[in-house]
Amino acid sequence: MPTTSPKSQHVLVLNCGSSSLKFAIIDANTGHEIISGLAERLGATTPSIKYKFNGAKTVINLVAGQAHAEAIDTLVSLIKDHSLDEQLIAVGHRVVHGGEHFTQSVLIDEKVIAGITQAATLAPLHGHANLLGIASAQASFEGLPQIAVFDTAFHQTMNEVAYLYALPYKLYTEFGVRRYGFHGTSHFYVAGQTAKLLNQPIEQSNFISAHLGNGCSVCAIKNGKSVDTSMGLTPLEGLMMGTRSGDIDPGLFNFLTTQLDYTAQQIDNLLNQKSGLLGISELSNDCRTIEEAAVAGNKKAILALDMFCYRLSKQIAAYMVPLQRLDAIIFTGGIGENSDIIREKVISLLAFLGLDCDQKANLNARFGQEGIISSSQARSKAVVMPTNEEWVIALDAANIAKEL
Structure with a gap:
């Protein structure tokens, strides 16, 4: 830093x-x-x-x-x-x-x-x-x-292949319709800290960072720079989140308006406030509540967690295309830092990338504790790294202020 x-x-x-x-x-x-x-x-x-x-x-x-x-x-x-x-x-x-x-x-x-x-x-x-x-x-x-x-600044290193939508080009040139990405300060911070933990230069590090909280995003970081990220024009795109749907078929809009008489505001509220973990579990957007219910055998809670991990794993796997080589997957955010259950599920789904999970290390990496949670034999590392977006903001502000 x-x-x-x-x-x-x-x-x-x-x-x-x-x-x-x-x-x-x-x-x-x-x-x-x-x-x-x-x-x-x-x-x-x-x-x-x-x-x-x-x-x-x-x-x-x-x-x-x-x-x-x-x-x-x-x-x-x-x-x-x-x-x-x-x-x-x-x-x-x-x-x-x-x-x-x-x-x-x-x-x-x-x-x-x-x-x-x-x-x-x-x-x-x-x-x-x-x-x-x-x-x-x-x-x-x-x-x-x-x-x-x-939030968007870190992702401005993406190229147009990654940030453009397959829409009429003038929507981008005239109205700025493109993918921007969010959680940039978090992805920047944990990438830098993980490079230090692994004792390698950030400029030579390839990471996939998963910021998992009520809002969730994944970022592909190549040689220290963002080359792709899951959120888009707004924070709704990408992963299944606490109350947000993440990726859906755009044709849903037409179905909801013509068949169910939804207004644009109702659709926005549905996708942003009533979907995701809350929508599937019908219990809560709080991962802790859902995990407790899943352990007790609640089928919708189990389904919500399985969907969350499946979609997250698919997004991580997709980012091997721009990276080609992976040094580590980083888990951060409230869920990423504290849910050993979700981390283990995701790592298991991604075993083909040379990942594994050391169960003891995974259990110990909770409540603000950073650490490597994969074994020494793993081809790619799995890391838990607590984020600190406020410190990034304070650092940037201090560095600009002292130049005045």
């Missing part, structure tokens, strides 16, 4: 969702979180901020209807009350969609705002929330540099 100067480099990291705000102050030199928390249910009747500082957890109830601006105002007061504002050097913003405009993190100015606004049409829920967070932070931290770090 990049390094900064030995002096403390405290960065406020903001990750704005449509009704939430995740935040942390991180020392970019070490990745240490000084304070972290989540404002949730913003704009609803019971908004609140939950945060952790010095090992203690606290909840602040906000006034009904308060949204991002008010949450950031409360966060500013919280930071000042704990005397944390004096060491801040920058604010780093997670921006989900950078379109083709942004291939790396940038200092936010009016031109950057215009580019983010344009890209927001490709991810309206995330993009507009990101813009709200930036505007609120600029007003509250007027003297601090504001840096945008893009």
Whole structure:
């Protein structure tokens, strides 16, 4: 990973969702979180901020209807009350969609705002929330540099064979309809850390990274660069996820509208909020709940897990086409880091790639523990690597701020 100067480099990291705000102050030199928390249910009747500082957890109830601006105002007061504002050097913003405009993190100015606004049409829920967070932070931290770090930037090294859809070409040239990919900061981080773990240069490393959480994506990383990824124009494409369907037959849209009288909004809600693990299990989008039910013999829970692992394994196998040689598969994200059951199932399905699973190592690699979970005889390694997207954002923000 990049390094900064030995002096403390405290960065406020903001990750704005449509009704939430995740935040942390991180020392970019070490990745240490000084304070972290989540404002949730913003704009609803019971908004609140939950945060952790010095090992203690606290909840602040906000006034009904308060949204991002008010949450950031409360966060500013919280930071000042704990005397944390004096060491801040920058604010780093997670921006989900950078379109083709942004291939790396940038200092936010009016031109950057215009580019983010344009890209927001490709991810309206995330993009507009990101813009709200930036505007609120600029007003509250007027003297601090504001840096945008893009989920899509890492994937801008894909070539057109990988990122274009087989649609009329003018949809790409005129409207930017193409595959962009997401979870870029996570794939970037775990690839770098895995190269260190395996003691090999990232520039000579071929990995397949599986970021598995409520949102899931796979990335083919060749010589340290993204060459393909499973998410597309939006985060809906690709793998089966917590509540998202992943890949489906596009003809489903016509069937749902003409045969079942679905509206476009109902279809969007179906595919994004009611499908995936939740839709098949009819229990939950939480993998832990589904695993417990599967162990108890629930047939739909078993089916949901089997489908999840089968589709994930197919996507990983497909990425051998651009890579040709595989050094390691990386499991990360909430499911990837904690579900030994899913890791073992996937590795078993991919045994033909020279993978195997050391059961003891697999069981030990949970709850934030990194490690190699394949045997020493395996031709390709299987690795569990906890992600740290916030540290990537803090690092980029600190490195840009110190050049000002």
